[in-house]
Amino acid sequence: MSKHPITLTINDQEYSIYVDGHHTLLQVMRDQLNLTEVKYGCGRGECGACSVFVDDQKESTGRKVVDACLALAATLDGKKITTSRGLGKDGQLNEVQQAFVEESGIQCGFCTPGMVVKSTALLEKNPKATEDEIRFGLEGNICRCTGYVKIVDSVKKAQKVMSKKRK
Amino acid sequence: MPSSRILPEFELLLPESVAEAVKLLKKYKDKATVMAGGTDVIVSGTQGFATPYVISLAKVSELDYVKFSKSGGLRIGALATLQNVADTKEVKANYPALYKSAAINGTPQTRNMGTVVGNVMRASPSGDCACALLALDAKIVFQGPRGKREVAIDDFFIDYKKTDRKDDELAVEIKVPAPKKGVVSAFNRITRTTLDLSKVNAAVCLTVEKGVCKSVRIAMGAVAPKTIRLFESENLLKGQKISPSILEAISASIGGQLSPIDDVRSTAEYRRDVSAVLVRRTIEEAIA
Numbered sequence: 001m002s003k004h005p006i007t008l009t010i011n012d013q014e015y016s017i018y019v020d021g022h023h024t025l026l027q028v029m030r031d032q033l034n035l036t037e038v039k040y041g042c043g044r045g046e047c048g049a050c051s052v053f054v055d056d057q058k059e060s061t062g063r064k065v066v067d068a069c070l071a072l073a074a075t076l077d078g079k080k081i082t083t084s085r086g087l088g089k090d091g092q093l094n095e096v097q098q099a100f101v102e103e104s105g106i107q108c109g110f111c112t113p114g115m116v117v118k119s120t121a122l123l124e125k126n127p128k129a130t131e132d133e134i135r136f137g138l139e140g141n142i143c144r145c146t147g148y149v150k151i152v153d154s155v156k157k158a159q160k161v162m163s164k165k166r167k
Numbered sequence: 168m169p170s171s172r173i174l175p176e177f178e179l180l181l182p183e184s185v186a187e188a189v190k191l192l193k194k195y196k197d198k199a200t201v202m203a204g205g206t207d208v209i210v211s212g213t214q215g216f217a218t219p220y221v222i223s224l225a226k227v228s229e230l231d232y233v234k235f236s237k238s239g240g241l242r243i244g245a246l247a248t249l250q251n252v253a254d255t256k257e258v259k260a261n262y263p264a265l266y267k268s269a270a271i272n273g274t275p276q277t278r279n280m281g282t283v284v285g286n287v288m289r290a291s292p293s294g295d296c297a298c299a300l301l302a303l304d305a306k307i308v309f310q311g312p313r314g315k316r317e318v319a320i321d322d323f324f325i326d327y328k329k330t331d332r333k334d335d336e337l338a339v340e341i342k343v344p345a346p347k348k349g350v351v352s353a354f355n356r357i358t359r360t361t362l363d364l365s366k367v368n369a370a371v372c373l374t375v376e377k378g379v380c381k382s383v384r385i386a387m388g389a390v391a392p393k394t395i396r397l398f399e400s401e402n403l404l405k406g407q408k409i410s411p412s413i414l415e416a417i418s419a420s421i422g423g424q425l426s427p428i429d430d431v432r433s434t435a436e437y438r439r440d441v442s443a444v445l446v447r448r449t450i451e452e453a454i455a
Contacts, residue, residue: 001176001177001178002178004179004181020176021177021178021179021221022174022175022176022177022179022212022217022221023174024174024209027173040172043172043213044209044210044213045206045209045210045273045274045276045277045280046274046362048274048276051276056279058231058251064250064279065275065276065279066276066279066280067276067277067280069209070204070205070206070209070210070276070277070280071205071280072179072202072205072209072221072223072225074179074181074223075179075181075205075223075225075226076225118275118276121275122275136361137275139274139275139360139361139362140273140274140275140276140277140362141274
């Protein structure tokens with residue numbers, strides 16, 4: 001199998017690496033780059049534990065969320081990727097992460113890296129999302145602990161904090 | 168049994184143009200799987216269905232478009248994601264059936280990755296966009312070693328996951344006819360959770376003049392080995408004033424046209440019963 005030379009910018013750090021054609025972004029991040037905040041849940045795009053941002057100029061926000069388990073790393077040459085680790089700036093949590101801490105949106109924590117990426121995307125694209133829109137937007141990210149109430153509360157809290165900051 | 172957690176090995180090919188992709192397909196034919204978003208190809212790969220070659224369209228940026236004009240209709244390139252199509256204002260305004268089939272398909276992540284053309288190419292009997300596009304009388308444009316070929320979606324689905332695509336042809340575009348006066352459409356589906364595949368789906372496209380149905384296409388998915396048209400119900404409706412009694416007659420006509428199965432998502436009996444209701448509601452939604 002031929003190796004593909006690619007460059008990925010993950011959380012502002014550049015990685016120039018060789019990857020196998022059949023390796024997913026998730027495998028490459030976890031096994032080759034040791035970025036283990038991206039979790040392997042189902043491996044088939046259902047649970048969202050591996051959600052990451054990939055830059056996309058067609059999106060109004062300039063980036064979109066994908067499942068890293070369904071994306072082949074070699075197809076993403078030159079892309080910028082952001083994981084939960086890269087959401088905040090200068091060691092600070094972003095508003096969504098902080099709200100998950102304050103509202104106890106975390107129990108076992110396995111879904112959390114995907115949840116905070118997805119929630120950040122949701123509020124970026126639709127800052128005024130209603131509760132229904134938040135619940136619809138969080139589909140594709142499964143949590144087996146919380147029953148989602150605390151997660152939805154966390155997103156709503158983050159939404160409030162973000163809207164105050166914009167004023 | 169291959170591991171369901173690791174993709175089997177294959178050679179990934181990354182053409183940068185349609186011409187280059189077609190050349191690769193001519194060489195590898197059925198030994199190659201064409202992949203756009205990967206939401207189907209990667210999942211089936213983990214289940215052990217991978218071919219030795221996978222041709223990714225990721226770098227064929229010329230196929231990344233959704234274009235609309237009032238006279239020419241809608242053109243969806245092979246790299247346009249479900250989300251791109253759902254986000255296109257003209258789609259929501261002119262093709263509500265297609266809009267809904269893209270906007271509620273899968274999850275936000277898979278909508279950001281999966282493509283409308285891919286949904287049709289996979290030819291799953293439960294494909295949501297496939298169902299909507301069958302009602303909307305779409306055309307599929309192929310590019311192959313013998314040049315360009317257009318296929319009406321009516322002729323595209325042949326049997327369970329069997330289509331009219333030749334193994335050296337690349338689906339480059341789906342075209343939907345320009346919206347004509349009085350044309351309305353709608354799509355609905357039944358699922359356990361929204362991110363689930365459809366147990367049953369239905370799409371209708373009608374031309375209504377003064378309450379009379381001038382033309383109609385009714386499509387259904389997950390009720391037969393392929394996405395199907397309900398010709399008998401269409402004939403009942405065509406030329407008629409749309410009334411509660413005609414809608415009742417249509418509901419009664421549906422069960423006999425279906426050949427559903429029992430599977431993990433539902434039973435044949437339920438699919439047959441709910442289809443009668445689903446089609447009637449979808450017609451009502453379209454003309455509302």
